Structures are given as structure tokens and as C-alpha cells.
Amino acid sequence: MAAPDDEFALKWAKEDYVREQVRRQCRAYAKLQARRRGRQERDVIVLDSDEEDEAGPSSAPPRLADLRQGYSNDSGPACQQHNESPKCTCARAHHTQAHTRSRTHQSRVAGAEAMPPLLLPASPSLSLHVAGAAASSSRRAMVAVASAASRSSSPSSFDASAFEAERLRLDAEARASMVLDWAQAEADPRAWKWKIRKRVWDVLEAESVARNPRPVHHRIPNFDGAAAAADSLGRLDVFQNAQCVKVNPDSPQKQVRFLTLSGDKKLLTPQPRLRTGFFSALESQMIPTGCIPEACTSVGAAKYGRPIGLDEVIKVDLIVIGSVAVDPSTGARLGKGEGFAELEYGMLRYMGAIDDSTMVVTTVHDKQLVDDIPVEKLLIHDVPVDIICTPTQVILTNTAIPKPQGIYWEKLSPEKLGQIRILRELKRRIEQETGTILPCGPSENLPPTAQRRRRRGR
Incomplete structure (x- = not known):
């Protein structure tokens, strides 16, 4: 002894x-x-x-x-x-x-x-x-x-102009990469998702429905009446009863983020394209008086939000997601094609923050409603929507499409994994704790946003 x-x-x-x-x-x-x-x-x-x-x-x-x-x-x-x-x-x-x-x-x-x-x-x-x-x-x-x-x-030392300049630069690079993807996919008869996206983007621009930032191509499109669609969502019981709402960071959902914070709810918003981290959590008491509109922007969320990680114990009551096109009869949804909404959903499932009963809502313009998304061609990680809010109507889809159960690593390319640090951390964690090597998807062309700076002289 x-x-x-x-x-x-x-x-x-x-x-x-x-x-x-x-x-x-x-x-x-x-x-x-x-x-x-x-x-x-x-x-x-x-x-x-x-x-x-x-x-x-x-x-x-x-x-x-x-x-x-x-x-x-x-x-x-x-x-x-x-x-x-x-x-x-x-x-x-x-x-x-x-x-x-x-x-x-x-x-x-x-x-x-x-x-x-x-x-x-x-x-x-x-x-x-x-x-x-x-x-x-x-x-x-x-x-x-x-x-x-x-x-x-601290918010006082936060360089908003530098953050916004970097965000816009990376956003431009990502959209340029998507243009190249579209050029390659246009000749491929299997690229049905891109054809629907382009048709919707073209209609929004041609009929003067699109709003800044423009052009809306290769974005979650902002549209005339986005605030009205958000207000319709805000009147739903599922929103009014929610304590924590996850909302995407895109422009047409800005009013949804405002309603969430001004209604004394917790707002969970992903950092754009998950480049610098995971999610930011915001509550009205964290934000100075009169600064809630600023907190609803990407810069404001980074300035006033509290970054969270995979170990955060949190329950999300409602998910609001952006869309390019959505089918009201089935709940099938198409995003802008980068897959970040699906990754965010999968990581929240891993954390235990959501389950199959968590409602998924989207706000879109009526011109974004389509009827030609083939459900049988959707992938296992595609997220369907339960409710669609437009400036003129609220649609309950009663979707029968299964919701993703997590992250499907066999669909995730090495390049996409290298682009998102939080995914690499999650993969390492699961492999260490289970003692198995997770599968990896096929390689793909690396977007400009995934290029990492190297030291000079190498």
C-alpha cells in the first residue's frame, strides 16, 4: 500500500x-x-x-x-x-x-x-x-x-468587414465551381436535378420574381414575398410551440431567423458551408438592444452567436430549410446542389438533437413548386419537407419519403470530407469509438473552396 x-x-x-x-x-x-x-x-x-x-x-x-x-x-x-x-x-x-x-x-x-x-x-x-x-x-x-x-x-473585436469579404469570396468561388458542374452535367441525361434547378432559376429571373443577391443561379434563391412566406410560417403552431429552431443562413430565410429571435426562441444556424465550424446558437438575451436584425445576417450570427460542437446537448424542435424546388404532392426537395443541408441534418441526427418526428419546413415562392421530381430517383440522404410556406399558401405535404438517419459515409467523397473539418472530427470520433474504418464515397472534382493554403516554399 x-x-x-x-x-x-x-x-x-x-x-x-x-x-x-x-x-x-x-x-x-x-x-x-x-x-x-x-x-x-x-x-x-x-x-x-x-x-x-x-x-x-x-x-x-x-x-x-x-x-x-x-x-x-x-x-x-x-x-x-x-x-x-x-x-x-x-x-x-x-x-x-x-x-x-x-x-x-x-x-x-x-x-x-x-x-x-x-x-x-x-x-x-x-x-x-x-x-x-x-x-x-x-x-x-x-x-x-x-x-x-x-x-x-469578443463582439467588440470582431472584424465584420473582413468576415464578410472572405464569405463573399468563398461564395463566389463555390458558385463558379457549380457553374462548371452544371456545364458538365447538362449533357448527362442522368443529371435530372440540375435541369430542374436551372428551369426554376431561369423562371425566377425571367419573371422578375428574383431578389438580391442576384443572379439567383446556384443559390438558394431570394424572392419577392420571402417575408410574407416567413410570416405564414411564424403563424403555424409548430413554430409558435418550438423553443429551438434550426434555420439555414440564406437570404430568403432572414425573416424566419428574425421571427425566431424576436420570439425569444433559440436560433441554431449553420456557419456558411460549414467551412469554419459547425453551428452558431443565438438567443435574444445574448444580443444588444436593437441588434437582432444584424444578428440575422451571416456576419451578425458569427459576431453574436455562441459556437457549438458535436458534444452540445441540445434539442431542436423545428428545422427550417431553404430550397430551389419542391414538390407539394410528395414533399420531395432539391437544394442548390452542394449537399450541406443534408450534412447538417445528418450531424444533428448523430447528436440526438432531432429524430423522425422533427418537422422540416421550407419557405419558397409559388414559382418554385414543381411536379416532376421523381421520388424513386432521390438518394438516401435527401431530406424531404413536411410543410411548404409560400407568400400565398401553406401546404402540408404528408410526405412518405423516409428521412435520413444520419450521415451516409459511403456517399461522401474524400474531397468533401477534406473540405469540412467538423466532418473529419466526427469521422475520427466514430472510428475511434467503434474500432471500425468508415467507408468513403467515390472521388469528385475538388471545388475551389476546398483548396487549402500551403506554406510558402513547399
């Missing part, structure tokens, strides 16, 4: 080990925040893209409990039920995402204090002194880095 001094020294050393990991991750987080804002603060060095993964996709500094939980998952004690190695086969026997969430929760509760073995010096007093000094130094460093990170991410 170890002496009390030995046990005390061991405890300090373990705590110091964890604090050191927190300090490193906080420093990486602060560096990543500095790069996102395009500047350098004090001793924070701007990162190259290859170094970003150290900080991970989370938009908040890591917590001590999270680091402990991480070590209990990766290198903690053997499985107590099967008396096997940390990579127990009981984890590999279950591959569902529900089991993944269950194991994550169990490890966070039961394995929070598990630590990897440490070798200590023979002298208890010496090890106690060293461990205590190192822990104090780690705490000071962690507080200093966290303070710098909080300063750089």
Missing part, C-alpha cells in the same frame, strides 16, 4: 499531466482564432492550414473534464466487463451511431478520472514539489491564453 505522501504526489502529477494537455490545446485554440480573424495578437502566431487540426473543430477552449474523458477513451483502463485491452472488442461489435453516443456519455460519467499510468521519482517530497510548481505554471499559462482567446473572439 502506498504512503499518503506517495498518493498525494501521484495525484498532483496526474493533474499536472492533464493541465499540460489543456494548456497546449488552449494555445492551439487561441492561434486558430487569431488566424480566423486574419491578424496576429501578441505572441499568438498565425497558423498554416496543416496546423489547424491540433485545435480541432470546437470553437471553445477545451475543458479539464473533456481531457480526462479523452484519455479514459483512448488509453484508459481495460474494459471492466470483459477484462480486455482499452481497444475492447465490445466497442467494435456495435457500429451504430446511437451506440457511439451511449459510449461517449458513459465514458464521460464513469471514466472521468481515468488516467494513463505515470512513472514517478522515488522521493515523494521531490515529486510533490516539482508537480506542484509545474501545475501552478500550467494554470498561469492556461489563464493567459484563455484570456487572449476571449479577447480575440
Whole structure:
């Protein structure tokens, strides 16, 4: 049996080990925040893209409990039920995402204090002194880095013009890539989705229904009467009874976001194309008086919102989604063709934030209603809609199309995976927790937004 001094020294050393990991991750987080804002603060060095993964996709500094939980998952004690190695086969026997969430929760509760073995010096007093000094130094460093990170991410230091310029640049690149995709797909008889999209975009422009940003091609199109369609949605019981509403960040749904915040509901909105993170959560009490209209824009959501990660415990009561075309008789929907709405839906399913009963609503112009979307040609990850709101009517589709159950990795190309960091983090997490290698879809042409900057001289 170890002496009390030995046990005390061991405890300090373990705590110091964890604090050191927190300090490193906080420093990486602060560096990543500095790069996102395009500047350098004090001793924070701007990162190259290859170094970003150290900080991970989370938009908040890591917590001590999270680091402990991480070590209990990766290198903690053997499985107590099967008396096997940390990579127990009981984890590999279950591959569902529900089991993944269950194991994550169990490890966070039961394995929070598990630590990897440490070798200590023979002298208890010496090890106690060293461990205590190192822990104090780690705490000071962690507080200093966290303070710098909080300063750089505060609304007062948020560079709205730089954020908007970068967003517009990436948006232009993405739409240019979609134009190339359309040119290649136009001659392909299997490219039926693109033909319907182009027809709708052309009609909106030709009949002066389209509104800025224009042209509406290769966008979720903004339209005359978008606010009226949003107001119709706002009068629905499913909206009025919802406490948390997920709304896409596109222009025609801006009024929906305004109604959500002004109605004292929690707004969950994805960061555009999931490039810089995952979702931002906004509530009216987080926003200065008179700034709710600004918070409904992409810049405002980034400025006032609280970024959330995959570990967020949240329940979404209603999903509002943008569309290019929708079939009122079946609920079949077509987006602009990039697949981000489907990815957002799949990740919310993984988090347990939504299920099959969560209603999906879209707001569109009447000119976007079509009757030629073949249900039998839809893919397994395509999201149907339950309700359609236009400036003139509300349609209950009573859709029979099954909703996606998660992310279908076999449909996800390596290029798309490389484009979205939160997806890479989710894939790593599932593979670590299940002990399996997830499948990957076929390769595709890499859009300009997925190109990563490399260091000079390479």
C-alpha cells in the first residue's frame, strides 16, 4: 500500500499531466482564432492550414473534464466487463451511431478520472514539489491564453468587414465551381436535378420574381414575398410551440431567423458551408438592444452567436430549410446542389438533437413548386419537407419519403470530407469509438473552396 505522501504526489502529477494537455490545446485554440480573424495578437502566431487540426473543430477552449474523458477513451483502463485491452472488442461489435453516443456519455460519467499510468521519482517530497510548481505554471499559462482567446473572439473585436469579404469570396468561388458542374452535367441525361434547378432559376429571373443577391443561379434563391412566406410560417403552431429552431443562413430565410429571435426562441444556424465550424446558437438575451436584425445576417450570427460542437446537448424542435424546388404532392426537395443541408441534418441526427418526428419546413415562392421530381430517383440522404410556406399558401405535404438517419459515409467523397473539418472530427470520433474504418464515397472534382493554403516554399 502506498504512503499518503506517495498518493498525494501521484495525484498532483496526474493533474499536472492533464493541465499540460489543456494548456497546449488552449494555445492551439487561441492561434486558430487569431488566424480566423486574419491578424496576429501578441505572441499568438498565425497558423498554416496543416496546423489547424491540433485545435480541432470546437470553437471553445477545451475543458479539464473533456481531457480526462479523452484519455479514459483512448488509453484508459481495460474494459471492466470483459477484462480486455482499452481497444475492447465490445466497442467494435456495435457500429451504430446511437451506440457511439451511449459510449461517449458513459465514458464521460464513469471514466472521468481515468488516467494513463505515470512513472514517478522515488522521493515523494521531490515529486510533490516539482508537480506542484509545474501545475501552478500550467494554470498561469492556461489563464493567459484563455484570456487572449476571449479577447480575440469578443463582439467588440470582431472584424465584420473582413468576415464578410472572405464569405463573399468563398461564395463566389463555390458558385463558379457549380457553374462548371452544371456545364458538365447538362449533357448527362442522368443529371435530372440540375435541369430542374436551372428551369426554376431561369423562371425566377425571367419573371422578375428574383431578389438580391442576384443572379439567383446556384443559390438558394431570394424572392419577392420571402417575408410574407416567413410570416405564414411564424403563424403555424409548430413554430409558435418550438423553443429551438434550426434555420439555414440564406437570404430568403432572414425573416424566419428574425421571427425566431424576436420570439425569444433559440436560433441554431449553420456557419456558411460549414467551412469554419459547425453551428452558431443565438438567443435574444445574448444580443444588444436593437441588434437582432444584424444578428440575422451571416456576419451578425458569427459576431453574436455562441459556437457549438458535436458534444452540445441540445434539442431542436423545428428545422427550417431553404430550397430551389419542391414538390407539394410528395414533399420531395432539391437544394442548390452542394449537399450541406443534408450534412447538417445528418450531424444533428448523430447528436440526438432531432429524430423522425422533427418537422422540416421550407419557405419558397409559388414559382418554385414543381411536379416532376421523381421520388424513386432521390438518394438516401435527401431530406424531404413536411410543410411548404409560400407568400400565398401553406401546404402540408404528408410526405412518405423516409428521412435520413444520419450521415451516409459511403456517399461522401474524400474531397468533401477534406473540405469540412467538423466532418473529419466526427469521422475520427466514430472510428475511434467503434474500432471500425468508415467507408468513403467515390472521388469528385475538388471545388475551389476546398483548396487549402500551403506554406510558402513547399
